Amino acid sequence: MSSLGDRLAAGQDPMAQALWEAHRRRQSDRLSDLRVRAPEPAMARLDPFGARTVVGLVLVAGLAVAATDPFGRLAEAFQPTLSPLAETPPPTLDVWINPPAYTGRPPMLLARAGQADGPVAAAAADSVPRRLAVPTGATLLARVNGGDAVPNLALATRGGETARPFERVAEKAYQIETAITEGTALAIRQAGDELAAWTINVLPDLKPTVSFAEPPQPTERAALMVHYNASDDYGLAGVEARIRRLESTGEPTAEDPVVLAMALPGNGLEAADAKDFHDLTPHPWAGQPVEMTLVARDEAGQEGHSEPVKLILPERLFNHPVARAIIQQRKRLITEPREKTDIAEVLMSLAARPQHYFDDVVTFLGLRLAAGRLVMNDLAPAMIAEVQSLLWDIALRVEDGEMSLAERELRELERRLMDLLAQDNPDQQELERLMDELKQAIDKYLQAMMEQMQQQLQNGDQQQAQEIDPSQMVERQDLMDMLERAREMMKAGAKDAARQLLSQLREMMENLRAGRPQMMSPEQLAAQEMMRQLQELAERQQQLMDQTYKQHQEGSPRDGRDMGQMGQMPGQPRDGRGMRPGQRPGEQGQMGDGQPRDADRGGRRGQPGTGNDATPEALARMQEQLRRQLGEFMRKLGEGLGQIPQPFGEAERAMKDATDALGRAQPGEAVGPQGDAVERLQDGAQALSEAMRQNQQANGGAAPDPNAQGQSEGDRRQDPLRDRPNQGYAVDESGVEVPAESDLQRARRIFDELRKRSGDRSRPELELDYIERLLKRF
Template sequence: MGIGGGVKQRLAWLNLFWEALWPALWPSVAVAGLFLALALFDILPTLGFYAHAAALAGFLIVFIGLTWRNLRRLPLPAPGAALRRLETASGLTHRPLSGLRDSLGSNPKDPMAAALWQAHQTRLRTLARSLRVGYPSPGLARRDTGGLRAALGLVLVIAVAIGWPDAGERLARAVTPSFTGGSTQIAPRLDAWVNPPSYTGMAPLYLRKDQNTADAAGGALSIPTGSKLLAQVHGGEGQPALVIDGQRTAFQTVDPINHRLELELTQGSSLAIEQNGKVLQSWQVTIVPDRAPDIAFASDPSESERHALRLEYRATDDYGLEKVTASIRRVAEQQPEAAFVGEETIELTLPMPALAPKQARAAGYHDLTAHPWAGTPVGVTLTASDAIGQTGRSERQVIVLPERAFSHPVARAIIEQRKRLTTEPDQRKGIADQLAEIASRPQLYNHDTVVFLALKTAIARLLNPRNGPQIIGDAQALLWDTALHLEDGGVSLAERDLRDIQRRLQEALARDASDEELQRLMDELERAMDRFLEAMQQQMEQMAEQGIQPEPFDPSQMQQIDRQDLQRMMDQMREMMRSGARDKAQQMLSQMQQMMENLRAGMQQQQQQQGNQQMQRQMQQMQELQDLTRRQQQLLDQTFRMQQQMEGQGQQQSQQGQQPGEQGQQGPQQGQQNRQQGQQGRSGDAQGQAQGQGQQQGQMTPQQGAALQEALRRALGDLMRRMGEAGEIPRQLGQAERSMRDSSQALQGNQPGEAIPSENEALDQLRSGAQQMAEQMQQQMMAGRQPGQQGRDQAGQRGQQRSDRDPFGRPLNNDGNFATGDVQVPEEADLQRAREIFDELRRRSGDTSRPDYERDYIDRLLRRF
C-alpha cells in the first residue's frame, strides 16, 4: 500500500480504537462531571468535614475503580480490521485491499502473467488513493438508553453559569475539606445601587469600585437627596455595616452568607461598606439638596377685555413644578372702615404648560367680578410647589380686583345695593327697602318676571330675622345673577361654562390624562364655544331692539375672529393630541383662551355699526359706478357718429370720381360692421341717446373722445382703489379698465371704428360689475354681516387683511392686550410625521420578537407622550 494508503490505514485503526475506548471511559467521565457540577454549585463545603471527606474519597474510589476495570478489559483492534474499516467506509466489496499484500504464485517468469499481475496491482494502488476513513461511531446511544449524558450536560451548563465568576475558589473549596463545615468562608461580593426619587426623572446609578475615578468631574458623586441606597453582600464573615461620615448602620441578615441594606440618603459626604473590619468599597458623595421652587410675576396682574383677572407667571424648579397657585387677600390697611364678610383668602389654581416642567411661563384667567371683593384693593401672592411639598412665593402685588361695569340702569342699581351688603352688612333693612323700590317699577326692567321674583326673594331673605349673617352671601349671589340676566341674558352663563371647560382641559393636559378623557373634554369645549357665540349673537339682537348703545371702543385693538378660525384651531388641537404633541396643544389652548378673553362684550354691535358705515360707502361707490356707466354710454354714441361721418365723407369722394385707396375700399364694409356694433351700443338708456342727439351740431373730434375716454378710465381706477381698501373689487371692473385703454389708443390714432368694440366691451363689463356689487350688498344685508366679510366664508377665499396683523386679525406686535407668545403651530407635514412615529412605536410595542428592554423603553415613551 502507498504512503497515502498507509496514513489512512493508521487513521482507520485510531477510529476503531476510539470506538472501543470512549464507551470504556464514559462511566469515569460521568463521575468526574458530577463532581465538577457539585463543586461549581458549592455544595460539598456545606456537608461538613467528615461528609465532605467521605464524598471526596467516594468519588475518587469510584473514578479509579471504573477507569481501571474498563481500561483493563479494553481490546485493541486487529491489524486487518483497519483495512476492513477502510473498505467498509469507502463502499468497497469483496475485500480488494487484501490483494495489495499478495504475490504472483504460478510461473512468475511468464511475461503475459507478469504484465497482468502488474496491471492488477496498479489498479489496486489507484483505488487505495481514493479511500475514505470516515468518522468514529462509538455507539454510546446503545449503552445510554436513558439519555443520562444529556441531563449531565445540562447540569454542567447551569453550574458553569452560576459558579463561573469565582470558579477557581469553588473548585479549591471542593477539594479541601474544612472543619468549619457549612460555614466555610466565601469571598465577599458587594452590589450597590442608588435609586433617585421618581420625581427627579434620573436613572438608577450602579456604584462600582472605580466610581470616583470614572466620575466626569473628577470629584464626588452627585446624589439627589431622598435617594435610596440598596446594597447586598454575599459571602464573607460577620455582619456588614454601612458607614456614613462615621455613623454605622448594620445590614439585615437574609441567610448566613447573604446580607441586605436599604437606606434613604439625606446627608453625608463619605460612604463606606465594611465587613469584619475590612472596607469592601467606599465612595465620596455629595448629597444634592432639593431647592425650593422660584416664582415671580412675568407681568403685572391685569384685567382682560372681559373683566377677568389675568395672572402671568414664570417659575423654575430643579426637578419639576407640581402646582402653581395664587392667593388673594384683602388689603385691610387701605380699607379700615370696611366690614367685609366671607372668606379671608381666595385661592386660585394657575395652569402649567406641561407635566412637571422645570421651567414654566403661563397665564391664567379668572373671572372674579362676582366676588364681593370686586372693585376693592387686594394683594396677590403666587405660590409654586414641587413634588416633596416645598413651596416658593413671589412678592405681593397690590391691585384693584377687576369689577364689571353694567350699562343697564336697573342692573347698576342692583349691583350698588349688593356692594352695600359687603361693606355694610348691618344695613340689611335699608338695603331691602332700596331693592323693594327697584322692584316696584317693573317698567324699568321691561316687566321681566324673573327679575321681579329674584328681587322679592332677596328682600324676603334679608328681612327674615331668623336668617343669620350667612344669608348675605346667598343674597349677593342671587342679586349678581339678576344683574347679569338684565345686562346680557345668557352670555355670562355661557362664558362661565366656557372658562370652566377650558380650565378642566388645561388641567387634563397638565396631568397627562387619557386620550378618551381629552376627546370628551374637547367635545365639551366645542359645544361650550358654540353656546357662547350664540349667546353673544342673541345679546346683539336684544341690544339692537332696545336701542342700547355699546361702550366706545378702539377698532385697532379689536380682535377679528370668526367661527371658522375657532373651529380650525380646535381641529389642530385634536390632531396634536392624537399625535402626542400635548405641550403644543396646551399652548394653543392658552392662545385661544387669550383670544376669547380679549373679545369685548358687545363686539358684534360695534362691528354692525362699522358695517353700516361701510354699507353707506358702498352705496356711494355704486352711484359713482352708475354715473361712469352713463358717461361711457354717451361716449359710445359719440364715437359711433364720428365713424358714420367719416364713412359719409368717403362715399362723397368716391362719387366725385376720385380713385379710392385700399382703405376706401374697405370703408363701406367696415362701416356696415360698425353700424351693427353701434346698434348694440344704442341699446343703452334713452337719456344717453337724447343727449347724444342734442350734440349733433357740435360734433366731437377723435382727439376729444380720446381725452374723455382717458378721464373715464382714471375715474374708474380711483373708484377701484377705494373699493379695494374696503373689500373685494369685482373682476369685471378690471376688464372694463383695459377695454377703456384700448379705446383711448384707437381714438388717438383717429380710428373711431376700432374704438367702438372696446367701448362696447367696457360698457358691458361696467354693467356686469355693478350687478355683482348689488348682489353682494343684498346678501350682506340679508345675512346681517359686516360688509367686506362676504368672501371670507366662501371655500378657498379669504378676505383681505392688513399687513400688520396675523391670520387671526391680531396685531403682530405685543400691544399689551394679549400675549403673542412663541407658539409654533405645527404644519400638516409635521403632524403627519408625528402620527407615523406614534403608530410605529405602537407597532413595535406589540412585537413580541423584540427584546424586553426595548419594549419596556417604548412603553415608557408611549405613557409619557
C-alpha cells in the same frame, strides 16, 4: 572479586604469608577471565502495567509549571500551613442609590458584582474614590455576598463618623437600606477591610421660586389675567394665587384668602412662564382693593412665595340702571352687613317697578326672594354668600339676558378641558365630548354677542358698538379650525401642544369684543375680493395636488411604502411653519381619518370633483382649467394694477408642466410642479398685497388691507391664530411647539400604517409586539 579485598589474619608465619600471596596471584589471574551477565530488571516483575511512566510525566509537568519560580515552590513544600486547602473567594458588592421619586432622576449604580468598579478591595491602593452628587432623601441599597464577618456602612458627617451594621439575609449574604440626608463620604467595611468608598455631596432640595412676570390686569371681558414665572430644581407640583382683601388702612383683613389654582403648561416642569385667566367678577370682592401673593409648591411640599402685589379686583361694569342698583346693594352686604334690613327694602322697591326691567317675572321673583331671605334670616356667612350669588345672577339677567349665561358656560368648559388635558392618562371619550360641547358653547356665545351688538345698534348706543380695526377681526371659522387642530393633536398624543393651542384660543375669547367694522372704500373691497379669489385658486390647486399624489400612490408598485406615505409628499412645499402654501390657517385638506372633506370630493363653484377615482386624464383637464383661470386672473390684474408680479408667471409655467405630466399619465412627475405652483401663488399673493399698498399710498390714500380677515399689518404671512408669542393659557415659554398641519397628517399616516401592519400576522412576533406597544399610547 571479593577475595582480592580480603586481609590475612594476624600472624607472622612466613609460610602462611607465602601461601596468602600465592592465593591472591591466582585470584588476580582469574579476574581477567571474569564476564558480566546481562541485566535482569526487577521493576518489570513489580510493575507489569507500566504505571511508573505516569510518575515521570507528573514530574516533568511539575518542573514546567514551577519553571517561573522553582525555588519558591520548593521552599513552600517544606513550610507547613494551617490554612484550608480551598481559598474563600473575596466578597462582592451591589450598591445602588435611588433618588426620591419626585426628583425624576434615574437610579445610580455605584458597584455591581463582577464588574471592575465593584468591590474596591481589588482596586489599586492609590485609586481616588469617586465624588457623587446625591439628592437629599435618596435611598442607599447595598448588598454584600461573601465573607464571614458582618459588614458595616460608615457615613462620615461634619460631626463625626457613624457606622451601621448590615442585616444578614442569607448564608454569607448581607444587606442594608438607609436614607441619605447628610454626609461627606460613605464606605463599606468588612472584618477591618474597606470594600468600597465614595466621596458624596448631598444636594439640598431648594424651595421653588415664583414671581409676577407683569402686574395682574383685566381682560376685555373683565377676567383677571395672571402672568407668572415659576421654577424648581426638581419640578413644580403646583402654583396658586392667594388673595386677601385690604382694609381702608391698607392692611389685610382676617378673612380667609381666596385661593386660585394656576394652571401649569405641563407636569413636572422645572421652569414655567405661563398665563392664566380667572373670572372674579361674580366674587363679592370684585372692585375691592386686595393683595395677591403667588405660591409655588414642589413635590416635597416646600413652598415659595412671591412679593405681594396690591390691586383692585376687576369688576363688571353694568349699564342698565336696575342692574347697577342691584350690584350696589350686593356690595353693601360686604361693607355694611348690619344694614341688611335697609338693603332688603331697596331690593323690594326695585322689584315693585317691573317696567324698569322689561317686566321679567324671573327678575321680580329673584328680587323678592333675596329681600325675604335678608329679612327672615340672621347674618350667617353662608346666607350672605347665597344672597350675593343670587343678586349677581339677577343683575346679569337684567344687563345681558342670555349673553352672560353663555359666557359663564364657555369659561367653565374651557377650565374643565384644560384640567383634563393636564392628567397623565385622560379619558379620550370625555375629551371628545368636552370638545364638542366647547364648540357648541363658542357658537352660543358668538350668537349672543351678535344679538347684543344688534340690540345696542338699534338703541343707538354707539359707545358699546365699537369700531374696531379689521386687521384684528377673527372669523368664526378660524375659531372652529383651531378647535379641530387641537382635536387632531389630542388624537396624535400631543397633549401639551393641544393645551397651548387651546390656551391661545382662550385668550382670544377673553379679548374678544363685539363691534362694527369700519366702512371700507371701493378700492379696499376690490382688493379684498381679488385676494379671496387668489386664495380660493391656491386652495383648489392644493387639493388637486393632494389628489394627484394619491393617484400616484395607488399606481405605485411599492404598495404605498415610500417616503410619501410615511412623511411629507415629494415635491410638496412647506413654509417656515409647516403649512402648505395657500392653505388657510387651521384648514385641513383632509379629515383626521385621511379622507378628503366633502367640499373636496364635490368640488367648488361648479368645478368637477377630485375624488379618488379621478384618472390622470381627468386630473389633466382640471389642471388645465386652473391654469386658464390663473391666466384670466393675471389679465384682470394687469388691467387694474398695470403690472403683474413675477411669481404668477412662474406659477402658470409650473401648472403647464403639471398638465403635460398628467397628459402623459405620469402623476408622480406632476406632484413637484403642482407644489411649485402652490408656493408661487403664495409668493404672488404677498407681492400683490405689497404692490396694492404702495399703489394706494402713491395716490395719497390709506393703504387698503386685502388681508383684513385674520392677518396683522406687521407680518401678513404669519398666522395670527398660531404665531402669537407670549400669549395663551398656561403657556410654557421654554417651549412646547404647536405641531403644524404637516406634522399632524404625518402622525396620522404613521398611525394608520402601524394599525395596518399590526393586522399582518405573518410579520415576526418581535415586530408585532413592538407595534402593539407603540399603539397602546393611542
